[in-house]
Amino acid sequence: MTARILGGRYQLQEAIGGGGMAIVYRAVDTLLDRVVAIKMLRAQFAEDEEFVLRFRQEAQAAARLAHPNIVNVYDVGVDEKEYYIVMEYVDGPTLKDVIIERAPLPVEEAIDISKQICNALSQAHEQHIVHRDIKPHNILLTKFGVVKVTDFGIARAVTGNTITDRQATSVLGSVHYFSPEQARGAKTDAKSDIYSLGVVMYEMLTGSLPFSGTSPVSVALKHLRERFIEPREMNKAIPQSLENIVLRCLVKSPDGRYADMNAVKADLADAVKHPNVPKFQMPLEMNEDETIAVPVVGEGFSDVSTELRKSEKGKKWWKRALLYGGIAILAIAALGAGGYAAIEVVTRIVRVQNLALPSVVGKPEKKAVQTLEQAGFPADHISEKYAPNANKPKGTVYQQDPTGNTQVKKTREITLYVSQGAPKIKVPPVAGQPYDQAKESLVSAGFSADNISEHEQESTSVPDGQVISSSPAAGTKVASNGKIVLNVSVQKMTTVPNIVGESYSQAVQDLETAGLKIGKVTHNKISNMPDQTVYYVYPYLEGNSVPVGSTENLLVADNPGGSSTTPDNNTTTSDNSTGSNSTTPGDNTTTNTTTTGAGGTPQPHEVDVTVKRPHGQPVDLEITITDARGNNRVVVNQTLSETETFQETLYLAPGQSGDLQVSENGQVVKNYPVQG
Incomplete structure (x- = not known):
């Protein structure tokens, strides 16, 4: 072959x-x-005008399409009565290969x-070309993840004579799809x-087909009449938004599906952004009394016979014998032709009495089953499916198929969907969260916001507004x-009591009476x-208003030989009675310290700090204070672009030393000691 x-x-x-x-062969274009x-037409079909026509039709259809997601057609030719199409070579697996290897695929990839x-x-439809054989086998994937749709072998242009055209009345395409x-x-x-x-x-997301059977006939009938297992029942990772798209595509009546491919694509783009949407409700199935043409590909007619036995019940035996004989002749003819050509087997289901189906x-x-039986529907045609439902009590019918108050066949299978009650969810831990955040956590877990309430409870250990526990x-x-x-x-x-000047034991008693705790005690x-x-x-x-249970720290005088009475409040030291002005020649920082009050308790010392920026260069300024309230407390931390004065206060007891420190760009430029 290589030569x-x-x-x-x-x-x-x-x-x-x-x-x-x-x-299909891989080849090299030597030019x-x-x-x-x-792609070369098999030799046994080269003399068949219909297959040659269909082969040429594929080439014509594909040649009209130019799109990155469609396999390009380069050339068409005939060589010694062998018809061939030259196409773009895609070095990658089919989607079917990918599904077999690792389905279900991740949602984002699907x-x-x-x-x-x-x-x-969408591109094909804009050119009025319907593919008619979309399946994973006809979808190629490049090594870069680019999709290439191929095989327009049974595609055809949509024209006014589609129904009457001979090919249009033949059932073509892969029966599962x-x-x-x-x-x-x-x-x-x-x-x-x-x-x-x-x-x-459906197959990408679940790894399974919606319908399967022992023969093409049985699968075809399921496409027409039966409901499939919904994707989320098989794969819980599928968001509701994506399942809705699959369900809408698979509506049996074309009128119930999307208007076009652009609408499908728009919903796919939105599915990831808005995964939690209401469930799409599948409409009623099509009428069972339809003429059915189905393909037979090397298979027997057992399924057809079964359907006919059901639908023709009541006819005379000789009519059934003639019918089965005709079917057998068609089967032999089809198998004799090679088992490939799709033939039509037309069956007419005998009309069964219509009954009014009540809503239950x-x-x-x-009670629902009794109601249906009283309406004339056989008990063996009524089945129940059970599932959690938050809107209906346990044991109550929340949906029926077909829907009630309609006319249906007496032999129609009726499914009742019975509530198992609302699904149960574990309450997530929310203790320590603010109320609004805790409520959001519960809603995210699946609970209704309307059923979440707040109960205020006094607490000395949990900050105000935070959740203590859930019930x-x-x-x-x-x-x-x-x-x-x-x-x-x-x-x-x-309210914080005034304990400054009291003995330590009295102060402790007053704080405990106020509901406060004793923290650090420094002597x-x-x-x-x-x-x-x-x-x-x-x-x-x-006088501060604080939560009960708050902790207060104390500074206590340690003077074992001192007087047991409070010293005269007019006692002062020379260092604390007058203001002082401190400057350094050439320095950009000026301080002014003023002391007010007297006595043994810490008194405020006002300090004015002026930081000069003569050239306006920005500087990272930090001012820290060491006094009775603590060591190296940061009181200023900012970037300064111009000269500015800061007024800071140190609290110092008589005889106690304090310090104000100025740092610029991380370097200490000045210390200002203050004496209490």
């Missing part, structure tokens, strides 16, 4: 694929020196592939491709529509104060 050259130009290398109608794919397929089919209208042999249009895309998305939604399960407690499984109460801290407030040697006298408190000052 053969088609059309004096294309050197065949090896077979890389094929189907019932053609074989342009590039690798191509060549969406990306689906959007690219939409791009390709084709639409209900293809199964009936009815007119196909762009919405048939939408249905097939829905099957492909909202009724208890047993039911964290970890408890609760129905999603159950009520949850959040116990939220409300702190009782108290300093203060020669002019009575022993064990509180001379300073922090962080709270007299």
Whole structure:
């Protein structure tokens, strides 16, 4: 094969694929020196005008399309009565290979592939070309993840004579992926491709097909009549928004599907952004009394016989015998022709009495079944499915299929969806969270915001506004529509008493009476104060309103030989009675210190610090203070662009030393000691 050259130009290398109608080879275009794919019509079909016409039709259809997501067609030719199409060579697997290897695919990957397929089919539909055989086998993936749609072998232009055309009345396409209208042999249009895309998305997301069977006939009938297992029942990772797209694509009536591929693509783009949306409700199934044309590919007619036995019940035996005999002759003819050609088997289901189907939604399960039986529907045609439902009590019908108050066949299968009650969810831990955040956590877990309430509870350990606990407690499984109460801290407030100047024991008693805790107690040697006298408190000052249980720190004089009475408040030192002005020649910082008051308690010392910026150069300024309130407290931390004066206060007891330190760009430029 490697030595053969088609059309004096294309050197065949090896077979890389094929189907019932053609074989695909990898080849080299010796004129342009590039690798191509060549699709050759099988030899047994070269004399069949219909297959040759279909082969040419593929070439014409694909040649009209130019899109990055469609395999390009370069050339068409005939060599010694062998028809071939020269196409773009795609070095990558088919989507079917990918699905077999690692389905279900991640949601993001499935969406990306689906959007690219939409791009390709949108382009084809704009050219009035319907593919009619969308399946994973006809979707190639390059090593860069680019989708390439191929095989327009049964595509056709949408024209006014589509229904009457001989090919249009033949059921073509792969039975697992084709639409209900293809199964009936009815007119196909762009919405048939939408249905097939829905099957492909279903398979990517679940790893399974919506319908399967022992023969093409049985699968075709399922496309027409049966409901499939919804994707989220098989793969919980699928967001509701994406399942809705698959469900809408797979509506049996074309009118219920998307209007076009652009609408599908728009919803795919939005699915990731808005995953939590209401569930799409599938409409009623199509009428069962439809004429059905189905393909038979090397299979027996057991499924057809089964359907006919059901539908023709009541006819005379000789009519059934003639019918079965005719079917057998058609089967033999089809198998004798090679088992590939799609033939039509037309069956007419005998008309069964229509009955008024009552609505039983909202009724208890047993009562619903009784109601249907009283309406004339056989008990063996009524089945129940159970699932959690937050809107209906346990044991109540929340949905029925078909819907109530409609006319349906007496033999129609009726499914009742019965509530198992609201699904149960574990209450997440929310203690310590602010109320609004805790409520959001519960809603994210699946609880209703309307069922979450707040209960205020006094607490001395949990900050005001934070959740103390939940009822039911964290970890408890609760129905999603159950009520949850959040116990939220409300702190009782108290006023800081004046204990400066009191003995340590009296101060402790007064603080405890006020509901405050004793924190750090620091003893300093203060020669002019009575022993064990509180001379300073922090962080709270007299009269502050603070939560009950807050901690107050104390500074206590340690003067064992001192007087037991408070010294005269008029006692002062020379250092504290007058203001002082401190400057350094050439320095940009000026301080002015003023002392007010007297006595043994820490007194405020006002210090004015002027930082000069004569050239306006910005500087990172930091001012720290060491006094009775603590060491190296940062009181200024900012970038300064111009000269500015800061007024700071040091609290110092008599005899106590303090310090104000100025740093510029991380370097200490000045220290200003202050004496109490």
